[in-house]
Amino acid sequence: MALVGHVSPDFSMPAIFPDLKTGVVSLDQYRGQWLVLFFYPHDFTFVCPTEIVAISETYGAFQKLNTAVVGVSTDSTHVHKAWMQRDPNDGGIGRLAYPLASDGTHEVSRRYQVYVPQEGAAYRGLFIINPEGQVEYEVVHNLNVGRSVDEVLRVLQGLQSGGLCPVNWHAGDKLLEAY
Numbered sequence: 001m002a003l004v005g006h007v008s009p010d011f012s013m014p015a016i017f018p019d020l021k022t023g024v025v026s027l028d029q030y031r032g033q034w035l036v037l038f039f040y041p042h043d044f045t046f047v048c049p050t051e052i053v054a055i056s057e058t059y060g061a062f063q064k065l066n067t068a069v070v071g072v073s074t075d076s077t078h079v080h081k082a083w084m085q086r087d088p089n090d091g092g093i094g095r096l097a098y099p100l101a102s103d104g105t106h107e108v109s110r111r112y113q114v115y116v117p118q119e120g121a122a123y124r125g126l127f128i129i130n131p132e133g134q135v136e137y138e139v140v141h142n143l144n145v146g147r148s149v150d151e152v153l154r155v156l157q158g159l160q161s162g163g164l165c166p167v168n169w170h171a172g173d174k175l176l177e178a179y
Contacts, residue, residue, distance in 0.1 A: 001113070003127065003135040008037075009111035013072065013101040016080040025070050025101050027133060034067035034160070035129040036152060039103075039114045039122035041143050043075045043083040049093045051124075051146045052100075058149050059097035065156055066131075069098040074109065074121050077102045114140055128156055 003009070012026040027035075038055070040048045052071055055062075062069055073080075080100040086092025101108075103122070109115035114125035126147055128137035136159050139147070158165040163175030 003112065003138055006135055008127065008129045008133050008135050009108070011037075011101075011108045011111070013103055013108060014077045015070070015099040015101040016077050016084060017099045018096055020081055020084060020095075022077050022081075023099075025099055027129075030068050030070075030129070031133060032131050034065065034131060034156065036062065036067055036069045036126065036156070037072065037112075037129060038069070038124075038126040038147070039072045039109060039112065040124055041116075041119065041121040042073055043079050044091060047144065047146045048073075049088070051149075052096065053088065053093055054149045055152075056093075056096040056098065058153070061153055062156075065153075065160060067156060070101055071096075071098065072101045072103050072108065072122065074103050074106055076104055116143075119143070126152060128152075128159060130159070 008027060010027050012024055015023055015025045017023055055069055080102060083093055084095060088094050103109050106115050109122040112125055114122040116123055123140050124147060125140040127135055130136050137155050154170060157171040158169055161175060166176050
């Protein structure tokens with residue numbers, strides 16, 4: 001069942017923050033702003049760092065849209081921290097602009113319907129949650145293909161426009177008018 005149009009499943013998870021300190025992220029912390037919550041399979045893999053770093057490099061664009069970002073995998077915060085501390089030229093990702101959360105119990109991945117039991121990990125799931133806590137957008141796909149940060153930003157801008165956005169719409173383009 002799609003989560004779009006429904007209240008976002010609640011979550012509270014340990015996380016590693018940009019300053020490499022451990023804390024907790026919860027849905028309640030993000031009330032009043034937009035949230036991009038994305039799941040990825042594992043740290044120290046091949047496709048995941050390309051997405052995670054790309055999102056971090058464009059984090060300023062998300063901030064301009066009053067949007068926070070949280071990445072989630074089933075790896076522990078210790079593994080997240082080790083990955084963030086390792087140089088990108090040596091299989092690491094370096095410091096990020098947003099937290100990486102640990103869904104060690106797999107509960108949150110299950111609630112968001114992205115958990116793959118045979119992998120012990122999540123599919124690549126991404127959810128845009130509005131300031132009231134409702135899921136406005138979701139995309140879930142296989143493990144081998146990375147997501148497009150540009151598309152996530154485009155959809156976020158479209159959702160925030162409050163209008164009808166035609167195919168290939170971008171911020172600044174004309175919105176459709178209802179009949």
